[in-house]
Amino acid sequence: LGDRRPKIRIYDSAPGALAAYQRAIADGAQYVVGPLIKEEIQQILAAPVESTAADGATANQNAVPMLALNLLSDSPIDARAPGNAPLYQFALDPAEEAEQVAARLISDGKHHGMALVPNNDWGQRVQRAFEARLVELGGNVVATRAYDPAAKDFSDPIRSALLIDESRARANALSGSLGTRLEFEPRARADVEFVFIAAQPNAGRLLRPALRFHLVEDLPVYSTSQIFEPDSVGNMELEGVLFPDMPLVIAPDDVATQLRNTLTRYWPGRVRTNARLFAFGFDAYRLIPVLQGQHSQVSSSTTPGMTGLLSVDGNGRVRRLLEWARVVGGQARPIVSTASESQAKN
Structure with missing residues (x-):
C-alpha cells in the first residue's frame, strides 16, 4: 500500500459503540471501521451530527467515512454516515x-x-x-x-x-x-x-x-x-460436498500463506476456529485506502482480498466473490471458481 497505509487506533466498544465512535472522531479519526453489531451501527447513524464524548470532548462528525462491519438490511439502501459522510457496509454474509x-x-x-x-x-x-x-x-x-x-x-x-x-x-x-x-x-x-x-x-x-x-x-x-470447519477431522463426513469459501481457507496465495503463518505464530490456538474472522479484519484494513479513493464515486474495479474478490456496489456495500472447493478426504480442494475466472478476465 506504500504511503497510503493507514495508521490504526483501536477503541474499546465495551462501554458503548457510540461513545467509542465519538471519542475516535474527537481524536481526529479520518476513517472509522466498525462497529460489528447491527444495532450499534444504527445507534451511531442516528446520533446528532455534532455531539460530546463522555469526557466532554466535542466530536465533530462531519464527513468522516465509515466502514460498518455488518449489513443494515437485506435490501439496497442509501444510508449515510453522520454528517452525510460515505457509509460502506462489509459483512461475511x-x-x-x-x-x-x-x-x-x-x-x-x-x-x-x-x-x-x-x-x-x-x-x-x-x-x-x-x-x-x-x-x-x-x-x-x-x-x-x-x-x-x-x-x-x-x-x-x-x-x-x-x-x-x-x-x-x-x-x-x-x-x-x-x-x-x-x-x-x-x-x-x-x-x-x-x-x-x-x-x-x-x-x-x-x-x-x-x-x-x-x-x-x-x-x-x-x-x-x-x-466446513478448517482443519477438522469431522470434515471426512462431508466427502464430495461443494461449497464457496474465502481464499484464505481454500486457495491461499503467497500473501495468504504468509498471513496464516503470522496468525499461527501469534495465536496458534485460534487460527482454525477464527481464520475467517482474521481474514475479515485483514480485508477491512486493506479496504480503507481503496474506499478513501472512492467516497461518492463507486468504482467498478475489484480488489483481491483474503475473504474474496472485493468490489463495491452503488449502495456502498462491499461484495465478495468467493473461490470454490470440493471436500476430498476431509480437505477443501480448490476447483475452477467464478472468482478465478473473473480475475483472469480483468
Whole structure:
C-alpha cells in the first residue's frame, strides 16, 4: 500500500459503540471501521451530527467515512454516515454465499433440486436468498424441508423431500390390490438434479451421510462455507460436498500463506476456529485506502482480498466473490471458481 497505509487506533466498544465512535472522531479519526453489531451501527447513524464524548470532548462528525462491519438490511439502501459522510457496509454474509451457490448450480447445468435448511431465522434467510437467485437465473427448488439442527437423525425431512415414503405407499397399495407380497426397493424422486444444504458443521456432518443412506449418492451436494470447519477431522463426513469459501481457507496465495503463518505464530490456538474472522479484519484494513479513493464515486474495479474478490456496489456495500472447493478426504480442494475466472478476465 506504500504511503497510503493507514495508521490504526483501536477503541474499546465495551462501554458503548457510540461513545467509542465519538471519542475516535474527537481524536481526529479520518476513517472509522466498525462497529460489528447491527444495532450499534444504527445507534451511531442516528446520533446528532455534532455531539460530546463522555469526557466532554466535542466530536465533530462531519464527513468522516465509515466502514460498518455488518449489513443494515437485506435490501439496497442509501444510508449515510453522520454528517452525510460515505457509509460502506462489509459483512461475511451467508445469504450472499447462497446466491453464489445458486449461480454456480446454473453454471454447472443443475437447474432443479431440493433444499434442506435449519428451522431457524438463519436457515430461512439463507433459503430465501438461495431460492430467489436460483429462480431469477431460470432454476427452481422442487422441494424444501426444514430440519431441527439439534437433531441426530435427519431421515424424516430427507425421505419427505425425496418422496420416498410416497414410493413405499404406492408399493404397499399395489401389493394390497394384487393380494400378494411384492419385492420392493424404494426409489427417490427423479426430478432432482442437486441437493442444497444450509448447515453448520455438526449438522452437515450428519446430513451428508444420511443423504447417502437415502439413495442420493449420485446427486451433487452444494452448501455454503458454514458447513466446513478448517482443519477438522469431522470434515471426512462431508466427502464430495461443494461449497464457496474465502481464499484464505481454500486457495491461499503467497500473501495468504504468509498471513496464516503470522496468525499461527501469534495465536496458534485460534487460527482454525477464527481464520475467517482474521481474514475479515485483514480485508477491512486493506479496504480503507481503496474506499478513501472512492467516497461518492463507486468504482467498478475489484480488489483481491483474503475473504474474496472485493468490489463495491452503488449502495456502498462491499461484495465478495468467493473461490470454490470440493471436500476430498476431509480437505477443501480448490476447483475452477467464478472468482478465478473473473480475475483472469480483468
